[in-house]
Amino acid sequence: MLCFSVYELLKPWLFRQDPETAHDQVLRALAWLARRGPLLEVVQRLFSVQDQRLEVEAFGLRFPNPVGLAAGLDKNALALRAWPALGFGFVEIGSVTALAQPGNPKPRLFRLPQEEALVNQMGFNNDGAEALARRLEAWQEAYGKLPVPLGINLGKSKATPLEEAAQDYLRTLALLLPYGDYFVVNVSSPNTPGLRELQEKERLKELLGALTGFLQGRKPLLLKIAPDLTWPQIDEVLELAEQFGLSGLIATNTTTRRDGLKAPFPEEGGLSGRPLAGRSLEVLRYLAKGLGGRLPIVSVGGIFTPEDVWERLEQGATLVQVYTALVYRGPSLPKRLCMGLLRSLEGAAIKELLSRTGRL
Ligand SMILES: Cc1cc2nc3c(=O)[nH]c(=O)nc-3n(C[C@H](O)[C@H](O)[C@H](O)COP(=O)(O)O)c2cc1C
Structure with a gap:
């Protein structure tokens, strides 16, 4: 494929840069x-x-294909209309925080080419909710609605103490409510001190109560979890997800663990890509078993090939997302994943696969 080979030519040049x-x-x-x-x-x-x-339908939205862009790549919606053109079936922007913030000091993004992985310590560098709302308004005025569902991933501002987290997320949600088709509560990034403590039962209860109380079902709300939770912690998340009527779960964010690596890597931060695949799949299986098809799961972490996508769909995912594979495989990735999916479907539709396994 022509697009594939152009990226292979560009990649050595790109990979020589920071x-x-x-x-x-x-x-x-x-x-x-x-x-x-x-x-x-x-x-x-x-x-x-x-x-x-x-095509896939989930939480009241229609997705032209199940392959989405994961949060963090286009945090500020700078290239919004490019993603559907590259073949993505949905786009998740953010994480966005109530306050604009610079993130952690550079360097804060590292490649591990042998492992097809990245380690990042970005720390939610973003323009803030108000600037994002203005940009999304301008996109809409100029070009109308995006042709695929748009998710907005919400993070906590670093300057906001954990005790005031709910207010911080609420402010962002209120500002961006008109623009997103679905929203994601991100309590699982490892690079904002204390953030992942919001996954603890009592804190999560307060946060989800505030957000769902404000939303009143106007837009779907999903929760994105870390791969480093224990099974009992995941059980608590599942209980709360159902209690608060969340629209779905996204699993997983990056991991702070390094046991998937062939060689030690000195930098702290969230590991993504190939070495995360095993754990991400394991968490997906556990969630799928616990949920029995009652809530859709978006699977993310180490997805590189059509076989990976097929496996995630078979193991309980309704949708998938990619980030790191895009860096290693280039912009033709969504197309290759979709073509591969069509081959695996052997003439059937994804909807049939999902309904066979009780997910429609
Ligand atoms: C550089 C970088 C920045 C990221 N930023 C965010 C973020 O702001 N919010 C979020 O929810 N996930 C963020 N992620 C996590 C991804 O959305 C995804 O969950 C994770 O990378 C696993 O998928 P992958 O193996 O396909 O990359 C980031 C990942 C990377 C590599």
Whole structure:
């Protein structure tokens, strides 16, 4: 495939640069592309797969295919319209926080090419909820609604104490409510001190109570969890997810563990990519068993190939997301995953697979 080989040519040049610099350059190029209508259409024709058999319905939304862009790559919605053109079936922006913040000192993003992994200590660097709301308003005015569902992932501002977390998330949610098709409470990033303590039962109860009380079912709310929770902790999350009528779970965020690595890596932060795949799959299986199809699960972590996507769907996921594989495999990844899925489906539709396993 032509697009695949172009990225293979570009990759050595990109990989010679500092990882965050390369990321920013690619994002700038995509942001440029996102405002070029005719060119975007060419890209769409080259990169996306339109096939009804790939359609998925979940939490009241229609997804043209189940492969989404994971949170963190386009935190500030700079390249919004580029993602559907590259073939993604949904896009998750953020994490966004109530207050704009610079994130942790650089360098804070590291490649582990032998492992097809990344380690990041970004710390929710983002423009803040107000700036994001203005940008989303401008996108909508200029181009109308995105052709695929848009998720907005909410994080906690670093300056806000844990005790005031609910108010902080509420402020962001209220500002962005008109723009997202679904929202995600992110309590699982390892790079904001104390954040993951919000996964503890009492704190999570307070947070979910505040957010669902405010939302009153107006938009779907999902919870994104860490892969490092114990089974009893996951049981508590499941109980609360059902109690508060959440629309779904996203599993998983990055891991602070390093046992999946072939060689030690000195930097702290969240590990993503290949070495996370085993744990992410294990958590998916556990959630799927506990939920028995009652809530949709978005599986993320170490998904690289069509076989990975197929396995996640078979093991209980309704949708999947990718981040690290995009860095290693390039922009034709969504297309390759969708084409591979169509091959595995052998003429059937994803909806049939999901309904066979009690998920519709
Ligand atoms: C550089 C980087 C930044 C990320 N930022 C966020 C974030 O802001 N919010 C979030 O929920 N997840 C964030 N993630 C986690 C991803 O959304 C995803 O859950 C994780 O990387 C596992 O998927 P992958 O193996 O396909 O990368 C980030 C991941 C990376 C690599």
